[in-house]
Amino acid sequence: xxxxxxxxxxxxxxxxxxxxxxxxxxxxxxxxxxxxxxxxxxxxxxxxxxxxxxxxxxxxxxxxxxxxxxxxxxxxxxxxxxxxxxxxxxxxxxxxxxxxxxxxxxxxxxxxxxxxxxxxxxxxxxxxxxxxxxxxxxxxxxxxxxxxxxxxxxxxxxxxxxxxxxxxxxxxxxxxxxxxxxxxxxxxxxxxxxxxxxxxxxxxxxxxxxxxxxxxxxxxxxxxxxxxxxxxxxxxxxxxxxxxxxxxxxxxxxxxxxxxxxxxxxxxxxxxxxxxxxxxxxxxxxxxxxxxxxxxxxxxxxxxxxxxxxxxxxxxxxxxxxxxxxxxxxxxxxxxxxxxxxxxxxxxxxxxxxxxxxxxxxxxxxxxxxxxxxxxxxxxxxxxxxxxxxxxxxxxxxxxxxxxxxxxxxxxxxxx
Ligand SMILES: Cc1ncc(COP(=O)(O)O)c(C=O)c1O
Numbered sequence: 001x002x003x004x005x006x007x008x009x010x011x012x013x014x015x016x017x018x019x020x021x022x023x024x025x026x027x028x029x030x031x032x033x034x035x036x037x038x039x040x041x042x043x044x045x046x047x048x049x050x051x052x053x054x055x056x057x058x059x060x061x062x063x064x065x066x067x068x069x070x071x072x073x074x075x076x077x078x079x080x081x082x083x084x085x086x087x088x089x090x091x092x093x094x095x096x097x098x099x100x101x102x103x104x105x106x107x108x109x110x111x112x113x114x115x116x117x118x119x120x121x122x123x124x125x126x127x128x129x130x131x132x133x134x135x136x137x138x139x140x141x142x143x144x145x146x147x148x149x150x151x152x153x154x155x156x157x158x159x160x161x162x163x164x165x166x167x168x169x170x171x172x173x174x175x176x177x178x179x180x181x182x183x184x185x186x187x188x189x190x191x192x193x194x195x196x197x198x199x200x201x202x203x204x205x206x207x208x209x210x211x212x213x214x215x216x217x218x219x220x221x222x223x224x225x226x227x228x229x230x231x232x233x234x235x236x237x238x239x240x241x242x243x244x245x246x247x248x249x250x251x252x253x254x255x256x257x258x259x260x261x262x263x264x265x266x267x268x269x270x271x272x273x274x275x276x277x278x279x280x281x282x283x284x285x286x287x288x289x290x291x292x293x294x295x296x297x298x299x300x301x302x303x304x305x306x307x308x309x310x311x312x313x314x315x316x317x318x319x320x321x322x323x324x325x326x327x328x329x330x331x332x333x334x335x336x337x338x339x340x341x342x343x344x345x346x347x348x349x350x351x352x353x354x355x356x357x358x359x360x361x362x363x364x365x366x367x368x369x370x371x372x373x374x375x376x377x378x379x380x381x382x383x384x385x386x387x388x389x390x391x392x393x394x395x396x397x398x399x400x401x402x403x404x405x406x407x408x409x410x411x412x413x414x415x416x
Contacts, residue, residue, distance in 0.1 A: 020404035027154045051371040051389040054196060054345055060313045061260040069299040077295060085291035087283045089116025093298040097267050099249035104229070105239050107251070109269040115278055117268050118289045120226055120254040123268040124148045126281045127222050127250060128155040136186040139177055141169045143377035145196045148189055148224065159379035166339055168192060170204030171209050177218065178179050182262065185219050192240055194227035197377045198343025198348035204237055211243040221249045229258050229310055231343040232318040247271030255297060258310045263293040317345065320391040323399050331407025335413050345392040350385060355414065357387040363409050
Protein backbone atom coordinates (compact mmCIF):
# COMPACT_ATOMS: atom_id res chain seq x y z
CA UNK A 1 0.00 0.00 0.00
CA UNK A 2 1.32 3.47 -0.65
CA UNK A 3 0.22 6.88 0.30
CA UNK A 4 -0.33 9.79 -2.03
CA UNK A 5 -0.59 12.98 0.06
CA UNK A 6 -2.68 11.23 2.71
CA UNK A 7 -4.99 9.65 0.17
CA UNK A 8 -4.54 5.92 -0.11
CA UNK A 9 -4.51 4.77 -3.66
CA UNK A 10 -4.97 1.26 -4.92
CA UNK A 11 -2.78 -1.48 -3.63
CA UNK A 12 -1.16 -3.48 -6.42
CA UNK A 13 -2.97 -6.64 -5.36
CA UNK A 14 -6.29 -4.89 -5.55
CA UNK A 15 -5.42 -3.74 -9.03
CA UNK A 16 -4.57 -7.29 -10.02
CA UNK A 17 -7.88 -8.52 -8.66
CA UNK A 18 -9.61 -6.04 -10.94
CA UNK A 19 -7.61 -7.27 -13.90
CA UNK A 20 -8.83 -10.77 -13.11
CA UNK A 21 -12.37 -9.68 -13.95
CA UNK A 22 -11.34 -8.86 -17.48
CA UNK A 23 -12.67 -11.13 -20.16
CA UNK A 24 -10.01 -12.48 -22.47
CA UNK A 25 -10.44 -13.60 -26.05
CA UNK A 26 -11.12 -17.33 -26.36
CA UNK A 27 -8.12 -17.78 -28.65
CA UNK A 28 -5.80 -17.46 -25.64
CA UNK A 29 -6.86 -20.84 -24.30
CA UNK A 30 -5.81 -22.51 -27.52
CA UNK A 31 -2.24 -21.31 -27.15
CA UNK A 32 -1.24 -22.71 -23.79
CA UNK A 33 0.96 -25.74 -23.63
CA UNK A 34 1.76 -26.74 -20.05
CA UNK A 35 4.44 -29.31 -20.93
CA UNK A 36 6.35 -26.76 -22.92
CA UNK A 37 5.98 -23.96 -20.38
CA UNK A 38 7.18 -26.26 -17.60
CA UNK A 39 10.19 -27.40 -19.58
CA UNK A 40 11.10 -23.80 -20.46
CA UNK A 41 10.74 -22.73 -16.84
CA UNK A 42 13.05 -25.50 -15.71
CA UNK A 43 15.61 -24.25 -18.22
CA UNK A 44 15.99 -21.11 -16.10
CA UNK A 45 16.76 -23.13 -12.96
CA UNK A 46 20.35 -23.20 -11.72
CA UNK A 47 22.49 -26.23 -12.65
CA UNK A 48 19.94 -27.57 -15.11
CA UNK A 49 21.34 -28.96 -18.36
CA UNK A 50 18.78 -27.94 -20.91
CA UNK A 51 18.32 -29.55 -24.30
CA UNK A 52 14.96 -27.79 -24.43
CA UNK A 53 15.43 -24.35 -25.95
CA UNK A 54 15.78 -24.03 -29.70
CA UNK A 55 18.15 -21.10 -29.70
CA UNK A 56 21.27 -20.56 -31.75
CA UNK A 57 24.46 -20.43 -29.69
CA UNK A 58 25.20 -16.89 -28.41
CA UNK A 59 28.94 -17.66 -28.69
CA UNK A 60 28.53 -17.53 -32.46
CA UNK A 61 27.09 -14.01 -32.59
CA UNK A 62 29.60 -11.69 -34.29
CA UNK A 63 29.38 -9.05 -31.56
CA UNK A 64 32.39 -6.96 -32.62
CA UNK A 65 31.31 -6.78 -36.27
CA UNK A 66 27.79 -5.86 -35.24
CA UNK A 67 29.11 -3.16 -32.93
CA UNK A 68 31.24 -1.70 -35.70
CA UNK A 69 28.29 -1.82 -38.10
CA UNK A 70 26.02 0.04 -35.68
CA UNK A 71 28.65 2.73 -35.07
CA UNK A 72 29.16 3.22 -38.79
CA UNK A 73 25.44 3.34 -39.49
CA UNK A 74 24.92 5.94 -36.77
CA UNK A 75 27.83 8.03 -38.02
CA UNK A 76 26.98 7.83 -41.70
CA UNK A 77 23.19 7.79 -41.70
CA UNK A 78 22.16 8.32 -38.09
CA UNK A 79 19.04 10.39 -38.80
CA UNK A 80 17.57 7.89 -41.26
CA UNK A 81 18.52 4.96 -39.03
CA UNK A 82 16.62 6.44 -36.11
CA UNK A 83 13.52 7.34 -38.14
CA UNK A 84 10.58 5.25 -39.26
CA UNK A 85 11.29 3.11 -42.27
CA UNK A 86 9.01 2.26 -45.21
CA UNK A 87 6.63 -0.60 -44.44
CA UNK A 88 8.24 -2.87 -47.03
CA UNK A 89 11.65 -2.29 -45.47
CA UNK A 90 15.01 -0.71 -46.26
CA UNK A 91 15.41 -1.03 -50.00
CA UNK A 92 19.17 -1.67 -49.95
CA UNK A 93 18.68 -4.58 -47.57
CA UNK A 94 15.90 -6.03 -49.73
CA UNK A 95 18.19 -5.84 -52.77
CA UNK A 96 20.98 -7.58 -50.87
CA UNK A 97 18.59 -10.31 -49.75
CA UNK A 98 17.30 -10.76 -53.32
CA UNK A 99 20.88 -11.15 -54.55
CA UNK A 100 21.76 -13.61 -51.79
CA UNK A 101 18.73 -15.77 -52.55
CA UNK A 102 19.67 -15.78 -56.22
CA UNK A 103 23.29 -16.71 -55.51
CA UNK A 104 22.58 -19.34 -52.85
CA UNK A 105 19.28 -20.88 -53.99
CA UNK A 106 18.67 -19.77 -57.58
CA UNK A 107 15.54 -18.01 -56.36
CA UNK A 108 14.47 -15.13 -58.49
CA UNK A 109 12.46 -12.70 -56.36
CA UNK A 110 12.33 -9.03 -57.30
CA UNK A 111 12.97 -6.42 -54.61
CA UNK A 112 9.27 -5.49 -54.78
CA UNK A 113 8.39 -9.06 -53.87
CA UNK A 114 10.26 -8.87 -50.57
CA UNK A 115 9.09 -7.33 -47.28
CA UNK A 116 11.30 -7.14 -44.20
CA UNK A 117 9.53 -8.51 -41.14
CA UNK A 118 10.23 -8.37 -37.41
CA UNK A 119 11.49 -11.93 -37.19
CA UNK A 120 10.03 -14.64 -39.40
CA UNK A 121 7.56 -15.14 -36.57
CA UNK A 122 5.82 -11.96 -37.73
CA UNK A 123 5.69 -13.31 -41.28
CA UNK A 124 3.91 -16.43 -39.97
CA UNK A 125 1.48 -14.38 -37.94
CA UNK A 126 0.70 -12.10 -40.89
CA UNK A 127 0.04 -15.16 -43.06
CA UNK A 128 -2.60 -16.30 -40.60
CA UNK A 129 -4.07 -12.81 -40.60
CA UNK A 130 -4.13 -12.71 -44.40
CA UNK A 131 -5.58 -16.11 -45.22
CA UNK A 132 -7.43 -17.53 -42.23
CA UNK A 133 -10.99 -17.13 -41.01
CA UNK A 134 -12.50 -19.01 -38.10
CA UNK A 135 -12.98 -22.76 -38.85
CA UNK A 136 -10.83 -22.74 -41.97
CA UNK A 137 -8.40 -25.63 -42.26
CA UNK A 138 -4.61 -25.30 -42.13
CA UNK A 139 -2.50 -28.31 -43.12
CA UNK A 140 0.73 -28.84 -41.21
CA UNK A 141 3.64 -31.09 -41.94
CA UNK A 142 4.05 -32.73 -38.54
CA UNK A 143 5.61 -32.66 -36.12
CA UNK A 144 5.98 -28.93 -36.67
CA UNK A 145 7.42 -25.69 -35.28
CA UNK A 146 5.43 -24.82 -32.21
CA UNK A 147 5.71 -21.07 -32.82
CA UNK A 148 3.96 -21.49 -36.17
CA UNK A 149 1.32 -23.74 -34.66
CA UNK A 150 0.59 -21.12 -32.00
CA UNK A 151 0.70 -18.13 -34.35
CA UNK A 152 -1.74 -19.81 -36.73
CA UNK A 153 -3.90 -21.41 -34.05
CA UNK A 154 -4.69 -17.91 -32.83
CA UNK A 155 -6.82 -17.40 -35.96
CA UNK A 156 -9.20 -20.12 -34.74
CA UNK A 157 -8.68 -22.46 -37.63
CA UNK A 158 -8.86 -26.24 -37.54
CA UNK A 159 -5.27 -27.47 -37.60
CA UNK A 160 -4.73 -30.74 -39.42
CA UNK A 161 -1.54 -32.80 -38.99
CA UNK A 162 -0.03 -34.52 -42.01
CA UNK A 163 2.50 -37.29 -41.33
CA UNK A 164 6.10 -37.23 -42.57
CA UNK A 165 8.83 -39.78 -43.21
CA UNK A 166 12.60 -39.33 -43.61
CA UNK A 167 12.07 -37.69 -47.04
CA UNK A 168 9.50 -35.15 -45.94
CA UNK A 169 5.75 -34.78 -46.14
CA UNK A 170 3.95 -37.97 -47.22
CA UNK A 171 2.18 -37.14 -50.47
CA UNK A 172 -0.71 -39.59 -50.07
CA UNK A 173 -1.72 -37.96 -46.82
CA UNK A 174 -1.61 -34.53 -48.47
CA UNK A 175 -3.82 -35.74 -51.34
CA UNK A 176 -6.27 -37.33 -48.92
CA UNK A 177 -6.50 -34.15 -46.85
CA UNK A 178 -7.03 -32.00 -49.96
CA UNK A 179 -9.87 -34.34 -51.00
CA UNK A 180 -11.38 -34.57 -47.56
CA UNK A 181 -11.35 -30.89 -46.56
CA UNK A 182 -11.77 -29.44 -50.06
CA UNK A 183 -12.32 -25.69 -50.13
CA UNK A 184 -11.93 -25.37 -46.38
CA UNK A 185 -8.15 -25.71 -46.77
CA UNK A 186 -6.80 -22.17 -46.77
CA UNK A 187 -3.13 -22.62 -45.99
CA UNK A 188 -0.34 -25.23 -45.91
CA UNK A 189 2.66 -24.74 -43.62
CA UNK A 190 5.93 -26.63 -44.17
CA UNK A 191 9.63 -26.45 -43.19
CA UNK A 192 11.48 -28.39 -45.89
CA UNK A 193 15.03 -27.87 -44.57
CA UNK A 194 16.49 -29.30 -41.35
CA UNK A 195 13.09 -29.03 -39.84
CA UNK A 196 12.21 -27.93 -36.33
CA UNK A 197 11.75 -30.23 -34.39
CA UNK A 198 13.01 -33.32 -36.29
CA UNK A 199 16.12 -32.01 -38.10
CA UNK A 200 14.95 -33.83 -41.23
CA UNK A 201 14.96 -32.40 -44.77
CA UNK A 202 12.77 -33.09 -47.74
CA UNK A 203 14.36 -34.84 -50.71
CA UNK A 204 14.43 -33.03 -54.06
CA UNK A 205 12.01 -35.63 -55.41
CA UNK A 206 9.49 -34.93 -52.65
CA UNK A 207 9.73 -31.19 -53.23
CA UNK A 208 8.84 -31.62 -56.90
CA UNK A 209 6.00 -34.01 -56.09
CA UNK A 210 4.64 -31.55 -53.55
CA UNK A 211 4.51 -28.70 -56.05
CA UNK A 212 2.89 -30.96 -58.64
CA UNK A 213 0.31 -32.04 -56.11
CA UNK A 214 -0.72 -28.58 -54.94
CA UNK A 215 -0.49 -26.64 -58.20
CA UNK A 216 -4.03 -27.50 -59.39
CA UNK A 217 -5.34 -25.76 -56.25
CA UNK A 218 -5.19 -22.09 -55.31
CA UNK A 219 -4.02 -22.78 -51.79
CA UNK A 220 -1.10 -20.69 -50.51
CA UNK A 221 1.87 -22.51 -49.01
CA UNK A 222 4.20 -21.07 -46.40
CA UNK A 223 7.73 -22.34 -46.95
CA UNK A 224 9.55 -21.62 -43.70
CA UNK A 225 13.26 -21.62 -44.54
CA UNK A 226 14.58 -20.73 -41.08
CA UNK A 227 17.25 -23.47 -41.14
CA UNK A 228 17.90 -23.76 -44.87
CA UNK A 229 21.49 -22.51 -44.67
CA UNK A 230 22.54 -24.64 -41.70
CA UNK A 231 23.70 -27.67 -43.67
CA UNK A 232 26.49 -29.75 -42.12
CA UNK A 233 27.41 -31.39 -45.42
CA UNK A 234 27.22 -28.17 -47.41
CA UNK A 235 24.28 -29.60 -49.35
CA UNK A 236 21.62 -27.01 -49.94
CA UNK A 237 18.45 -28.29 -51.56
CA UNK A 238 16.50 -26.12 -53.93
CA UNK A 239 13.57 -24.50 -52.10
CA UNK A 240 9.96 -25.33 -52.96
CA UNK A 241 9.75 -21.77 -54.30
CA UNK A 242 12.26 -22.73 -56.98
CA UNK A 243 9.86 -25.32 -58.45
CA UNK A 244 6.76 -23.18 -57.96
CA UNK A 245 5.85 -21.53 -61.25
CA UNK A 246 2.50 -20.11 -60.06
CA UNK A 247 3.71 -17.96 -57.19
CA UNK A 248 1.70 -20.13 -54.82
CA UNK A 249 4.53 -20.51 -52.33
CA UNK A 250 5.28 -17.70 -49.89
CA UNK A 251 8.92 -17.97 -48.85
CA UNK A 252 9.97 -16.91 -45.36
CA UNK A 253 13.65 -16.40 -44.46
CA UNK A 254 15.42 -15.08 -41.37
CA UNK A 255 18.83 -14.00 -40.12
CA UNK A 256 17.98 -15.33 -36.66
CA UNK A 257 19.65 -18.73 -37.02
CA UNK A 258 22.59 -17.79 -39.23
CA UNK A 259 23.47 -14.46 -37.62
CA UNK A 260 21.58 -13.56 -34.43
CA UNK A 261 17.93 -13.46 -33.38
CA UNK A 262 18.12 -10.26 -31.32
CA UNK A 263 17.99 -7.93 -34.32
CA UNK A 264 14.64 -9.44 -35.38
CA UNK A 265 15.44 -9.06 -39.08
CA UNK A 266 13.71 -11.53 -41.38
CA UNK A 267 11.91 -11.40 -44.71
CA UNK A 268 8.92 -12.72 -46.60
CA UNK A 269 8.79 -13.15 -50.38
CA UNK A 270 5.51 -13.29 -52.25
CA UNK A 271 4.25 -12.48 -55.72
CA UNK A 272 3.24 -8.84 -56.10
CA UNK A 273 -0.54 -9.13 -55.73
CA UNK A 274 -0.08 -10.99 -52.43
CA UNK A 275 2.64 -8.59 -51.35
CA UNK A 276 0.23 -5.65 -51.64
CA UNK A 277 -1.98 -7.34 -49.07
CA UNK A 278 0.86 -8.36 -46.79
CA UNK A 279 1.98 -4.71 -46.74
CA UNK A 280 -1.44 -3.54 -45.57
CA UNK A 281 -1.23 -6.01 -42.67
CA UNK A 282 2.38 -5.22 -41.85
CA UNK A 283 1.52 -1.54 -41.73
CA UNK A 284 -1.37 -2.19 -39.40
CA UNK A 285 0.76 -4.43 -37.17
CA UNK A 286 3.86 -2.30 -36.58
CA UNK A 287 4.25 0.34 -39.35
CA UNK A 288 7.71 -1.00 -40.18
CA UNK A 289 10.54 -3.12 -38.84
CA UNK A 290 13.38 -1.40 -36.98
CA UNK A 291 15.19 0.96 -39.37
CA UNK A 292 18.46 0.80 -37.47
CA UNK A 293 18.51 -3.00 -37.31
CA UNK A 294 17.86 -3.20 -41.06
CA UNK A 295 20.56 -0.68 -41.88
CA UNK A 296 23.00 -2.45 -39.60
CA UNK A 297 22.24 -5.72 -41.37
CA UNK A 298 22.70 -4.12 -44.80
CA UNK A 299 26.01 -2.61 -43.70
CA UNK A 300 27.20 -5.97 -42.38
CA UNK A 301 26.24 -7.77 -45.60
CA UNK A 302 28.27 -5.30 -47.66
CA UNK A 303 31.30 -5.01 -45.43
CA UNK A 304 31.63 -8.55 -44.06
CA UNK A 305 31.28 -12.06 -45.45
CA UNK A 306 28.09 -13.64 -44.09
CA UNK A 307 28.79 -16.92 -45.89
CA UNK A 308 32.10 -17.19 -44.12
CA UNK A 309 30.41 -16.50 -40.80
CA UNK A 310 27.78 -19.16 -41.52
CA UNK A 311 30.55 -21.68 -42.29
CA UNK A 312 32.00 -21.12 -38.81
CA UNK A 313 28.58 -21.39 -37.14
CA UNK A 314 27.76 -24.57 -39.02
CA UNK A 315 31.19 -26.02 -38.16
CA UNK A 316 30.52 -25.54 -34.46
CA UNK A 317 27.00 -27.02 -34.64
CA UNK A 318 28.29 -29.99 -36.59
CA UNK A 319 30.87 -30.73 -33.88
CA UNK A 320 28.10 -30.61 -31.30
CA UNK A 321 25.80 -32.80 -33.33
CA UNK A 322 28.59 -35.33 -33.82
CA UNK A 323 29.35 -35.39 -30.13
CA UNK A 324 25.70 -35.79 -29.24
CA UNK A 325 25.34 -38.67 -31.71
CA UNK A 326 28.40 -40.41 -30.22
CA UNK A 327 26.96 -40.21 -26.70
CA UNK A 328 23.52 -41.34 -27.90
CA UNK A 329 25.05 -44.34 -29.70
CA UNK A 330 27.01 -45.23 -26.60
CA UNK A 331 24.38 -44.64 -23.90
CA UNK A 332 20.89 -44.98 -25.37
CA UNK A 333 19.06 -48.28 -25.80
CA UNK A 334 18.63 -49.45 -29.39
CA UNK A 335 14.83 -49.17 -29.14
CA UNK A 336 15.22 -45.37 -29.02
CA UNK A 337 15.33 -44.50 -32.70
CA UNK A 338 16.59 -41.36 -34.42
CA UNK A 339 17.75 -40.00 -37.74
CA UNK A 340 21.10 -38.20 -37.88
CA UNK A 341 20.15 -34.63 -38.82
CA UNK A 342 22.05 -33.21 -41.80
CA UNK A 343 21.78 -29.68 -40.41
CA UNK A 344 19.82 -27.39 -38.12
CA UNK A 345 19.71 -27.44 -34.34
CA UNK A 346 17.82 -30.58 -33.31
CA UNK A 347 17.76 -34.34 -32.90
CA UNK A 348 14.41 -36.10 -32.71
CA UNK A 349 14.18 -39.30 -30.69
CA UNK A 350 11.40 -41.82 -31.06
CA UNK A 351 10.66 -44.26 -28.24
CA UNK A 352 8.56 -47.41 -28.68
CA UNK A 353 4.92 -46.47 -29.24
CA UNK A 354 3.58 -47.40 -25.80
CA UNK A 355 6.15 -45.18 -24.03
CA UNK A 356 5.55 -41.56 -22.99
CA UNK A 357 8.27 -38.92 -23.22
CA UNK A 358 6.48 -36.81 -20.56
CA UNK A 359 7.23 -39.52 -18.01
CA UNK A 360 10.83 -39.54 -19.18
CA UNK A 361 10.95 -35.74 -18.80
CA UNK A 362 9.68 -35.92 -15.21
CA UNK A 363 12.40 -38.38 -14.31
CA UNK A 364 15.07 -36.44 -16.18
CA UNK A 365 14.00 -33.14 -14.60
CA UNK A 366 14.47 -34.73 -11.16
CA UNK A 367 18.11 -35.16 -12.22
CA UNK A 368 18.25 -31.64 -13.69
CA UNK A 369 18.09 -32.55 -17.37
CA UNK A 370 15.33 -31.11 -19.56
CA UNK A 371 14.11 -31.43 -23.14
CA UNK A 372 10.79 -30.87 -24.91
CA UNK A 373 8.36 -33.79 -25.10
CA UNK A 374 7.19 -34.44 -28.66
CA UNK A 375 3.46 -33.96 -28.07
CA UNK A 376 4.03 -30.18 -27.97
CA UNK A 377 4.91 -30.21 -31.66
CA UNK A 378 1.66 -31.71 -32.91
CA UNK A 379 -1.13 -29.29 -33.85
CA UNK A 380 -3.54 -32.25 -33.69
CA UNK A 381 -3.32 -36.05 -33.46
CA UNK A 382 -0.74 -35.78 -30.69
CA UNK A 383 1.89 -38.52 -30.30
CA UNK A 384 3.64 -38.77 -26.95
CA UNK A 385 6.44 -41.26 -27.58
CA UNK A 386 8.90 -38.77 -29.10
CA UNK A 387 11.03 -35.88 -27.89
CA UNK A 388 13.26 -33.12 -29.19
CA UNK A 389 16.86 -32.49 -28.15
CA UNK A 390 18.69 -29.28 -29.00
CA UNK A 391 22.47 -29.51 -29.46
CA UNK A 392 23.45 -26.01 -30.70
CA UNK A 393 23.40 -24.37 -27.32
CA UNK A 394 25.31 -26.94 -25.26
CA UNK A 395 29.04 -27.18 -24.53
CA UNK A 396 30.93 -30.42 -25.14
CA UNK A 397 30.96 -31.16 -21.39
CA UNK A 398 27.25 -30.45 -20.95
CA UNK A 399 26.42 -32.76 -23.85
CA UNK A 400 28.65 -35.48 -22.39
CA UNK A 401 27.23 -35.22 -18.89
CA UNK A 402 23.59 -34.51 -19.76
CA UNK A 403 23.25 -37.14 -22.46
CA UNK A 404 24.99 -39.79 -20.35
CA UNK A 405 22.45 -39.25 -17.58
CA UNK A 406 19.55 -39.09 -20.03
CA UNK A 407 20.76 -42.30 -21.69
CA UNK A 408 20.71 -44.12 -18.35
CA UNK A 409 17.24 -42.80 -17.47
CA UNK A 410 15.97 -43.85 -20.91
CA UNK A 411 17.47 -47.33 -20.55
CA UNK A 412 15.81 -47.75 -17.16
CA UNK A 413 12.45 -46.47 -18.44
CA UNK A 414 12.41 -48.68 -21.52
CA UNK A 415 13.37 -51.73 -19.46
CA UNK A 416 10.16 -51.42 -17.37
C1 LIG B 1 10.98 -23.15 -38.02
C2 LIG B 1 11.07 -21.79 -37.40
N1 LIG B 1 10.50 -20.76 -38.03
C3 LIG B 1 10.55 -19.52 -37.52
C4 LIG B 1 11.18 -19.26 -36.30
C5 LIG B 1 11.15 -17.86 -35.76
O1 LIG B 1 12.37 -17.23 -35.97
P1 LIG B 1 12.54 -15.66 -35.98
O2 LIG B 1 11.23 -15.02 -35.64
O3 LIG B 1 13.58 -15.39 -34.95
O4 LIG B 1 12.98 -15.30 -37.37
C6 LIG B 1 11.78 -20.31 -35.61
C7 LIG B 1 12.41 -20.07 -34.31
O5 LIG B 1 12.79 -20.95 -33.58
C8 LIG B 1 11.71 -21.62 -36.18
O6 LIG B 1 12.25 -22.67 -35.56
